[in-house]
Amino acid sequence: MKSIETLIEEMRSGSRRALARLISQVENETPDGQHALKLLYPHTGNAATVGITGAPGTGKSSLVNTMTKELRRRDKTVAVVAVDPTSPFSGGAVLGDRFRMNDLAGDKGVFIRSMATRGNLGGLARATFDVVRVLDAAGFDYVLIETVGAGQSEVDIAKAAQTTVVVEAPGLGDDIQAIKAGILEIADIIVVNKADRPGVKNTVRALRAMLDLGHRQKMVAHHGQLMLMQDGPDTEPEYDFWRVPIIQTIAVEDDGIAKVIDKIEEHGEHLRETGMDSDRERLRLETELVDRLQDALLRDLLDKTGPDELEALLQQIINREVDPASAVRQLVSAS
Ligand SMILES: Nc1nc2c(ncn2[C@@H]2O[C@H](COP(=O)(O)OP(=O)(O)OP(=O)(O)O)[C@@H](O)[C@H]2O)c(=O)[nH]1
């Protein structure tokens, strides 16, 4: 058994085997994995991280595949993390995804990893952040993170990337799927994929209208006055605001993908120029710190309390002998 230090050294000099082994340790939260994260953390913060999220079947995996190829044409190395909360196959690639990614196999500049369910979605999010850190420290230029935008945790994962791409497709009914899932507001870039399908113009128009509305509200909130409301729809604000682009693509035909990559690069530059990259990172890390703290404290408390004591207390609450808030105070002060 190689030491973690040796594995890290091998990983940093390009060994894919060492990388895969380190990721497994990190994913499984072994003591070695935790030690590895501690050693790797100072080497993170260099990769461009891109979250790709959207309703099921909109073409996220197909996009990730063609985006990876385009990035390779631009001489960038790419790691892909496919987060599939529904897959019961721990650590194994989803069959369809693996099939579509086949043509990338054998390229040393590409690394693909699937993340599957662990105990809970919060745990999945934390494990994903850790795996992304390992890939970042391994020196990949880009880390693409695919998540199905179905619930809050998936949205949180996508939001943790520097740039978030929300994928839509026409013909999913009149409702824009992203609105339902509440992911439109986290989009830095919107991709309307399956542009070969009917209804694409309507989808783009509806999205633009909704974005402009949100944009306007943000501007108003920002300035705390209604003045900007009187501006025409095409007036650009004076201060630097990123106008979320809507790009049409046909992922299966590699159509529009170069433009998506251009916009991702442009967004990265925008973040750096405005200093928003460090603001966003601070916010991300603060959120993660609080989340990990909550998780650790709760686990610690549950360890100390034990299921019997908890059950007894629950019964008292059910019997109207203790109210829930007092029960919590009792648990916290006893631990
Ligand atoms: N017509 C058309 N079909 C597409 C396009 N992009 C993807 N598809 C097809 O749509 C289906 C779903 O594509 P995926 O890439 O698996 O979509 P996904 O969003 O990753 O799906 P989940 O991960 O299951 O949520 C596949 O059959 C693709 O071949 C496109 O641009 N046009």
Ligand SMILES: [Mg+2]
């Ligand atoms: Mg997929």
